[in-house]
Amino acid sequence: MKVPRWKKAEFEEIEYQPTSIRELLKEMKNICELIVDLAYSAILFNSQEIAEEVRYLEVRMDKLNYQIRIMAMLAARNIEDAEKMAGILQIAQAAEKISNAAGDIVKILSYKLTHPILPRLIKESDEIIRKMTVSHESKAIGKKIGELRISSETGVRILAIRRGSKWIYGPKGEVELKEGDILICVGPEEGMEELNKLLKGEVEVLE
Amino acid sequence: MKVPRWKKAEFEEIEYQPTSIRELLKEMKNICELIVDLAYSAILFNSQEIAEEVRYLEVRMDKLNYQIRIMAMLAARNIEDAEKMAGILQIAQAAEKISNAAGDIVKILSYKLTHPILPRLIKESDEIIRKMTVSHESKAIGKKIGELRISSETGVRILAIRRGSKWIYGPKGEVELKEGDILICVGPEEGMEELNKLLKGEVEVLE
Numbered sequence: 018m019k020v021p022r023w024k025k026a027e028f029e030e031i032e033y034q035p036t037s038i039r040e041l042l043k044e045m046k047n048i049c050e051l052i053v054d055l056a057y058s059a060i061l062f063n064s065q066e067i068a069e070e071v072r073y074l075e076v077r078m079d080k081l082n083y084q085i086r087i088m089a090m091l092a093a094r095n096i097e098d099a100e101k102m103a104g105i106l107q108i109a110q111a112a113e114k115i116s117n118a119a120g121d122i123v124k125i126l127s128y129k130l131t132h133p134i135l136p137r138l139i140k141e142s143d144e145i146i147r148k149m150t151v152s153h154e155s156k157a158i159g160k161k162i163g164e165l166r167i168s169s170e171t172g173v174r175i176l177a178i179r180r181g182s183k184w185i186y187g188p189k190g191e192v193e194l195k196e197g198d199i200l201i202c203v204g205p206e207e208g209m210e211e212l213n214k215l216l217k218g219e220v221e222v223l224e
Numbered sequence: 225m226k227v228p229r230w231k232k233a234e235f236e237e238i239e240y241q242p243t244s245i246r247e248l249l250k251e252m253k254n255i256c257e258l259i260v261d262l263a264y265s266a267i268l269f270n271s272q273e274i275a276e277e278v279r280y281l282e283v284r285m286d287k288l289n290y291q292i293r294i295m296a297m298l299a300a301r302n303i304e305d306a307e308k309m310a311g312i313l314q315i316a317q318a319a320e321k322i323s324n325a326a327g328d329i330v331k332i333l334s335y336k337l338t339h340p341i342l343p344r345l346i347k348e349s350d351e352i353i354r355k356m357t358v359s360h361e362s363k364a365i366g367k368k369i370g371e372l373r374i375s376s377e378t379g380v381r382i383l384a385i386r387r388g389s390k391w392i393y394g395p396k397g398e399v400e401l402k403e404g405d406i407l408i409c410v411g412p413e414e415g416m417e418e419l420n421k422l423l424k425g426e427v428e429v430l431e
Binding site: 038039042046049050053054056057060100101102103104105107108110111112114115117118119121122124125128130131132133134135 | 324329331335337338339
């Protein structure tokens with residue numbers, strides 16, 4: 018049986034990796050903002066694929082919370098430090114609650130509890146969320162997002178890029194696309210189709 | 225003592241107002257997406273003003289959750305219905321958890337637990353979140369968002385508009401601005417300044 022990626026992540030050993038509290042908090046904030054969007058998208062599009070990303074991020078959030086607790090304890094040297102760190106830990110705890118709640122939302126997919134009302138929630142909006150992969154044939158490889166004019170040509174916004182086990186949240190125009198990048202995008206359906214053709218190598222440029 | 229608006233909301237009587245489960249869920253989804261952004265913005269900018277919006281939305285979410293429970297029970301006529309409604313209630317419950325967690329985040333402002341690390345979380349990004357009001361002198365009154373070319377001229381995106389006690393989430397181009405509208409916006413600081421001048425009536429058009 019193939020072990021899903023998020024399950025693997027869960028059983029990876031937790032190691033204390035030195036980094037900064039600031040970096041940890043920043044990633045937690047980014048995950049919070051992304052995971053809520055993804056969780057709703059998963060149920061609205063009945064997508065196990067997006068649900069899997071949610072579970073992956075949920076596990077990642079647990080790890081970040083563990084790391085930030087360790088760091089906070091190491092950093093507090095007196096009462097004043099400790100009080101300020103308590104604020105940081107409260108934010109971290111809230112971030113974990115948010116990611117757990119996002120995990121609860123996608124659970125209804127496994128329980129087959131989806132209700133026909135759900136897809137209708139988005140009918141009125143033209144925007145959809147989709148996951149797309151940069152194929153080895155794509156002319157977008159090695160090009161910067163800004164240079165490809167993705168947003169102006171297609172109206173699509175890239176929420177995040179997953180590159181192997183790393184995430185780039187809210188990528189700026191100077192980020193170069195690489196083969197195998199997984200893009201989580203939001204935008205109008207037609208624009209999404211256009212972008213997908215570019216990423217699959219079916220067209221050379223966006224028009 | 226002036227009672228804050230969210231406190232008032234908390235003590236308003238909860239009434240069962242007939243609406244549709246779909247409308248309720250949609251508003252809950254919109255609140256979830258907005259409240260996480262707002263909570264982080266409140267602590268990053270140390271803004272009691274934005275924190276107050278978070279508390280207001282948290283109370284609103286409680287009420288929506290109450291209403292949706294009532295509606296779900298009224299709608300379920302057999303086991304199959306009830307099972308599907310259980311999924312809806314699980315999503316609603318998760319939405320409330322998310323809004324409560326957002327409320328936990330802004331609590332550190334009242335406890336004065338903010339850490340000097342927090343403002344530095346956003347230094348690297350050019351985007352800020354701000355709350356702006358349409359003054360009675362503004363030339364934007366009665367104009368459509370699209371017509372004002374807000375996004376193309378300033379790079380600012382309107383996340384939501386609060387009009388009295390109503391919210392318009394992710395307003396489209398055809399929404400007309402009214403006097404007293406409160407806009408929650410995200411974008412670059414310079415663009416924000418430009419837009420604010422228009423809303424205060426200091427300039428007549430965006431350029």
